[in-house]
Amino acid sequence: MSGAIGGAEVHGFRGAAAQLPRSRVLGRPIRVAPPAAARPGGASAGSIRAVSAPAKKDASEVKRSKVEIIKEKSNFLRYPLNEELVSEAPNINESAVQLIKFHGSYQQTDRDVRGQKNYSFMLRTKNPCGKVPNQLYLAMDTLADEFGIGTLRLTTRQTFQLHGVLKKNLKTVLSTVIKNMGSTLGACGDLNRNVLAPAAPFVKKDILFAQQTAENIAALLTPQSGAYYDLWVDGEKIMSAEEPPEVTKARNDNSHGTNFPDSPEPIYGTQYLPRKFKVAVTAAGDNSVDILTNDIGVVVVSDDAGEPIGFNIYVGGGMGRTHRVETTFPRLADPLGYVPKEDILYAIKAIVVTQRENGRRDDRKYSRMKYLIDRWGIDRFRAEVEKYYGKKFESFRPLPEWQFNSYLGWQEQGDGKLFYGVHVDNGRVGGQAKKTLREIIEKYNLDVSITPNQNLILCGIDQAWREPITTALAQAGLLVRFPTSIFPLGLK
Numbered sequence: 219m220s221g222a223i224g225g226a227e228v229h230g231f232r233g234a235a236a237q238l239p240r241s242r243v244l245g246r247p248i249r250v251a252p253p254a255a256a257r258p259g260g261a262s263a264g265s266i267r268a269v270s271a272p273a274k275k276d277a278s279e280v281k282r283s284k285v286e287i288i289k290e291k292s293n294f295l296r297y298p299l300n301e302e303l304v305s306e307a308p309n310i311n312e313s314a315v316q317l318i319k320f321h322g323s324y325q326q327t328d329r330d331v332r333g334q335k336n337y338s339f340m341l342r343t344k345n346p347c348g349k350v351p352n353q354l355y356l357a358m359d360t361l362a363d364e365f366g367i368g369t370l371r372l373t374t375r376q377t378f379q380l381h382g383v384l385k386k387n388l389k390t391v392l393s394t395v396i397k398n399m400g401s402t403l404g405a406c407g408d409l410n411r412n413v414l415a416p417a418a419p420f421v422k423k424d425i426l427f428a429q430q431t432a433e434n435i436a437a438l439l440t441p442q443s444g445a446y447y448d449l450w451v452d453g454e455k456i457m458s459a460e461e462p463p464e465v466t467k468a469r470n471d472n473s474h475g476t477n478f479p480d481s482p483e484p485i486y487g488t489q490y491l492p493r494k495f496k497v498a499v500t501a502a503g504d505n506s507v508d509i510l511t512n513d514i515g516v517v518v519v520s521d522d523a524g525e526p527i528g529f530n531i532y533v534g535g536g537m538g539r540t541h542r543v544e545t546t547f548p549r550l551a552d553p554l555g556y557v558p559k560e561d562i563l564y565a566i567k568a569i570v571v572t573q574r575e576n577g578r579r580d581d582r583k584y585s586r587m588k589y590l591i592d593r594w595g596i597d598r599f600r601a602e603v604e605k606y607y608g609k610k611f612e613s614f615r616p617l618p619e620w621q622f623n624s625y626l627g628w629q630e631q632g633d634g635k636l637f638y639g640v641h642v643d644n645g646r647v648g649g650q651a652k653k654t655l656r657e658i659i660e661k662y663n664l665d666v667s668i669t670p671n672q673n674l675i676l677c678g679i680d681q682a683w684r685e686p687i688t689t690a691l692a693q694a695g696l697l698v699r700f701p702t703s704i705f706p707l708g709l710k
Contacts, residue, residue: 281580288313289408290488294443295320303449308385309337320409320490321446322402323388326381339388341380342405343395346436347415347429348376348668348675352659355666357398359656365391369648372672375412375496377405392450399458403446408491410439410570414498414507417667418625418639419677421632424501424518427526431516431562432499437465438563439497439570441490443482468563474608476571485567485574492577493585495570496536505620507670510550511535513587514569519556519615528558530614533569533599534591540583549588552596554603555611568606572599624671626698628684636679638687640696645672654694658687 291297292313299317302310310318315325322344328336343358350358358378362370367382383391395402405412415432416425447453469484470477477484498507499516509515515532535551557565573587591599604610626639640655647655658676659666662683667675679687691697 283580283582285316285408285582286489286579288316289490292317292488293445294482294488295441295445296448300449303385303388309335310385320404320407320441321392321449322405323383323392324406337385338381339383339385341383341388341391341395341402342373343378343380344401344403344405344412344436345377345668346413346433348417348670349429350378350666350668351399352663352665354395354398354400355659356656357394357400359652361391361394362652369646369652372642372645372647372668372674374645374670374672376414376417376668376670377412378668389450396447396451396456401446404440406494408493408495409441409486410436410491410495410497412436414496414500414512414670416500416504416506417669417675418506418623418629419631419637419667419675422501423524424520424526425504427559428499428501428504428516428518431518431529432497434462434465434563435497435499435516435566437461438469438567439485439495441483441486442469464563468567471564471567474568474606476567476606485570487574489574489579491570491574492579493582495573495587497566503618503621505622506625509535509620511537512551513573514566515551516562516566517617519617526559528556528615529562529565530556530617531565531569531611534588534596536586536588538586543583546583549592552591553614554596554600556613556615557609557611561607561609565603565607565611568603568608571606572603576602624673625669625675626673628688631678634681636681636684638676638679638691639669639698640674640676640691641698642673647674650694651696654690654696658690662687 289295292299295317298311299314299321302314310325318325318339322342324340324342326338326340328338343354358370358380362368362380365383365387366380369381371379371381373379380391392402404410413432413436415429418425420426444453447456472479472484478487481487483490495514496512497514497516498509498512499518500507500509501518502520507515509517510532512535513533515535517530517532518526519528519530521527531554532551533554535549537548539546539548554569569587573590577587577590578584594602600611624639624641625637626641628636628638631637642651655674655676658664662679664679665677667677669675676687688697
C-alpha cells in the first residue's frame with residue numbers, strides 16, 4: 219500500500235491525526251508531521267531542492283549545555299574518567315559520569331538503602347542486530363553471577379544490561395566482555411546506539427542483507443579515537459573481524475564537507491552528537507524493530523527476483539518525552555527518500571552530520587533529531603542532508619503491508635536448521651531459566667539473538683536436538699504457549 223507523504227497513508231502507515239496510534243507508555247497521541255505545503259514557507263509535497271554545498275556554522279555563536287563542555291574537554295572521552303577510575307572512592311564525579319556513558323555504563327545508587335549512597339554501575343553491551351556469539355553469552359552469564367546481581371537484562375535495543383557492578387570491578391568486567399567478542403562502546407551516550415535489525419536467523423536474502431547493512435552502519439558510526447581500549451584493556455589490540463573496506467571508505471570520504479580532517483573522530487569530532495541517536499534496519503514487511511520510532515529507519519527494497527537493490531529511509535522518530543514538559547513529545551518518523559544500495563553508508567553519514575551540525579546543544583530536552591525535523595519540516599531537512607550526501611534522494615519505492623512477528627517458538631531457519639524463540643518476562647534472565655538457558659547454549663554450542671521485544675532466540679539448532687531441548691525448556695517453564703502475532707506500533 220502506498221500514499222502521499224503527510225496524507226492518510228504512506229505505504230501502510232496511518233498518518234491522519236484521528237488515526238494516530240497512542241504511545242504504549244504514555245497513552246498520548248504520537249506526533250506526525252503535517253504535509254510540507256501546510257508549513258510556513260514549506261515546499262509542495264514531493265519537491266526536492268537543488269543540491270548545494272553545506273555551510274559551517276560559527277560555533278562561538280551557539281550556547282552550549284554543561285555536557286557539551288565536558289565532552290569538548292575530555293580528550294575524546296578520556297579525561298577525567300581515567301583519573302576517577304583509579305581513585306579510592308566508590309563512585310566517580312559528575313564529569314566522569316557523563317563520559318562513562320559513551321563507554322557503555324551508567325553510575326547508579328541503591329534506592330532501597332536510605333541514609334547512605336551505595337554506588338554501583340550498570341553496563342550495556344553493543345550487539346548490532348542483537349547477535350550474540352556463544353562465547354559472549356557464556357561470558358555475560360558468568361559475569362552476572364560473579365560481579366553483578368545474578369541476572370541478565372535483555373533490552374528493547376537488542377542488547378544485554380548487567381546491573382550491580384562495583385567500581386573496583388569495572389575494568390575486569392569490561393575487559394572480559396571485550397576479550398570475549400563483545401563491546402560496550404557507544405551503547406550509551408551522545409552518539410549512535412545499538413543498530414537494530416530483525417533478530418531471526420532466517421536464511422533469506424533480504425533479512426541477511428538487512429543484518430549486514432546494520433552491522434556496516436554500526437561500524438561506520440563507532441567511535442574511532444581509541445579511548446575505549448586505552449581505558450579498559452590498556453590499549454591492547456584485540457583480535458576482531460576486519461572492517462569491510464566500503465565502511466572505511468565511507469567514513470574517510472570528505473568530498474562533501476562531512477568530516478573533521480585529521481581528527482581521531484572524523485565524523486563525531488570533539489563534541490560527538492547533541493544527543494543519543496538510534497538507527498534500525500529491516501526487510502520490507504518486517505516491523506519487528508518498530509521502524510518508525512528511530513532517528514533513522516532503513517528498509518531494504520528488493521527487485522522482482524528478490525535481489526536487494528536499495529533502501530527506503532525514514533527519519534525523525536523517537537518515543538521519549540520529558541515528564542510534565544508539554545513541548546516535548548513522541549514522534550513517528552517521516553519518509554526521507556530512496557537510495558541505491560551502494561549509497562546507503564553515505565546517506566546515513568549525511569543524515570548524522572546534519573544532526574551533528576544543526577541539532578540543539580543548549581537544551582538537552584530538545585536535542586534529538588525529531589525536534590530538528592519538527593522545527594524545520596521534512597523538505598528543508600531533506601535539502602540540507604542532500605548537501606552532505608551530494609545527490610538528490612529518489613522517490614520512495616512501494617512497500618508491502620507491514621507485519622509483526624515476535625519469532626517465538628520453533629521455526630525453520632531455511633538452511634536445514636531450526637531456531638527457538640524463548641519468551642523472557644520483562645527481559646530478565648534469572649533463576650532456573652538462566653541456569654537452563656546456559657546449559658542448553660553451552661551443551662549445543664549455540665549462538666543467540668536478542669529481539670527488540672526483550673526475548674531470546676536460540677540459533678542454529680540441529681533437527682536431532684529439538685526433542686531434548688524442548689524437554690529442557692519445558693522443565694524450566696520456558697515453552698511458548700500463546701499467539702505470536704500482534705499489530706506493531708503505528709502499523710496495521
